[in-house]
Amino acid sequence: MTGTVPEADEEFYARLAELSTEARWTVDQGAWSPRPASAAMLWRYADLRPLALLSARFVRSDAAALRVMTLKNPGGAEQIATPHGSAPAVGHLYTGLQLLNPGESMTAHRHAATALRFIIEGTGAWTVIGGDRIEAGPGDFIVTPSRSWHEHGTDSHDEPVIWQDCTDDPLVNTLDANFYELHPDLHQVHGKPVDASLRAHGSALLRPDRRGSAPASPLLHYPWEMAYSALRDYAEVTDGSPYDGVLMEYQNPTTAGPVTPTLGAALQLLRPGERTRAHRHTGSVVYQVAKGRGHSVIAGTRFDWAPNDIFCVPSWAWHQHANDDPDDDACLFSFTDRPVLDALGLYVEETPDGDTDSPGVST
Numbered sequence: 001m002t003g004t005v006p007e008a009d010e011e012f013y014a015r016l017a018e019l020s021t022e023a024r025w026t027v028d029q030g031a032w033s034p035r036p037a038s039a040a041m042l043w044r045y046a047d048l049r050p051l052a053l054l055s056a057r058f059v060r061s062d063a064a065a066l067r068v069m070t071l072k073n074p075g076g077a078e079q080i081a082t083p084h085g086s087a088p089a090v091g092h093l094y095t096g097l098q099l100l101n102p103g104e105s106m107t108a109h110r111h112a113a114t115a116l117r118f119i120i121e122g123t124g125a126w127t128v129i130g131g132d133r134i135e136a137g138p139g140d141f142i143v144t145p146s147r148s149w150h151e152h153g154t155d156s157h158d159e160p161v162i163w164q165d166c167t168d169d170p171l172v173n174t175l176d177a178n179f180y181e182l183h184p185d186l187h188q189v190h191g192k193p194v195d196a197s198l199r200a201h202g203s204a205l206l207r208p209d210r211r212g213s214a215p216a217s218p219l220l221h222y223p224w225e226m227a228y229s230a231l232r233d234y235a236e237v238t239d240g241s242p243y244d245g246v247l248m249e250y251q252n253p254t255t256a257g258p259v260t261p262t263l264g265a266a267l268q269l270l271r272p273g274e275r276t277r278a279h280r281h282t283g284s285v286v287y288q289v290a291k292g293r294g295h296s297v298i299a300g301t302r303f304d305w306a307p308n309d310i311f312c313v314p315s316w317a318w319h320q321h322a323n324d325d326p327d328d329d330a331c332l333f334s335f336t337d338r339p340v341l342d343a344l345g346l347y348v349e350e351t352p353d354g355d356t357d358s359p360g361v362s363t
Helices: 011-018 045-055 060-067 169-172 196-201 224-236 339-345
Strands: 041-043 068-070 094-100 109-111 114-122 123-130 132-136 142-146 150-154 161-166 178-181 246-249 264-270 285-291 294-298 301-305 310-313 319-322 330-335
Touching: 041 045, 041 294, 045 068, 094 150, 109 150, 114 285, 123 142, 132 150, 132 196, 224 246, 264 319, 294 310
Parallel strands: none
Antiparallel strands: 041 310, 068 094, 094 161, 109 178, 114 142, 114 161, 123 132, 123 150, 246 264, 264 330, 285 310, 285 330, 294 301, 294 319
């Protein structure tokens, strides 16, 4: 809209306010683009880990499901309702660090929000999702689909387990569609073979019959060794993207799409000394450093990262990454709300050359 809008008197605007109404013509009528409330942030694991260990002194083992340190963005939390401590890390994405002490377990529960987990440290971790017991270690990626019963624990006798919780709680809360409930029997019966979903859906060459497939991935466990090996193999046969290095998405094996309808996840490799070009896109991203050391420049600010650090890129923020090691690769795990944007036709990407929706350029 262009042109001059005549001013109305104060009495007119007062009458609108009394009726919980406002004049839209009083806002800026010029061109505009996404203006995210969230800021680029980096949370250093070296700072957070001692506090995660200390938290076990204050939170009982029977409340271990709540022993999560939320990584809170000071901008985004003010814009989104945050019941139950689910303040966003960026945009509509939640992340936090959860700790389990040796031998701990928690009660089975479920929620409408989708949850992803990336194991940071510790052995003996397990989760039961829909009766499927999954045993996981560092670097493993686990999918907990919306409304699926799940519980967690560790069989370790001498070391804690720490993982990154990744959810779409802020989005589901914004839509007023979140639910949470405890399992009526407190725990699930897991009669399936251990890691049944990986046995059924983990092959890269063969897949089970697609009929009856669900929108979320039936493969719940993506082991680090398999994912990193696939990434290294791919790096041998591709130049990768100038904006993301060598990037591969965790996929739903029955659809070849994202692991869930609302959250996607990826693993990307930066070759020794590699520096990507800057780009920006709609949709927020949270990164965890799975391997290596480097830095990212986000919205003009440099963030130096080390193993297990977590950082975020707000929607429409220019960003680029660099591997500062001249001799070894670096790997970044990430999760994003791009599946929602793709479904709604709202994903847009731009490069410094002014190209948008560039073919072959990934989030």
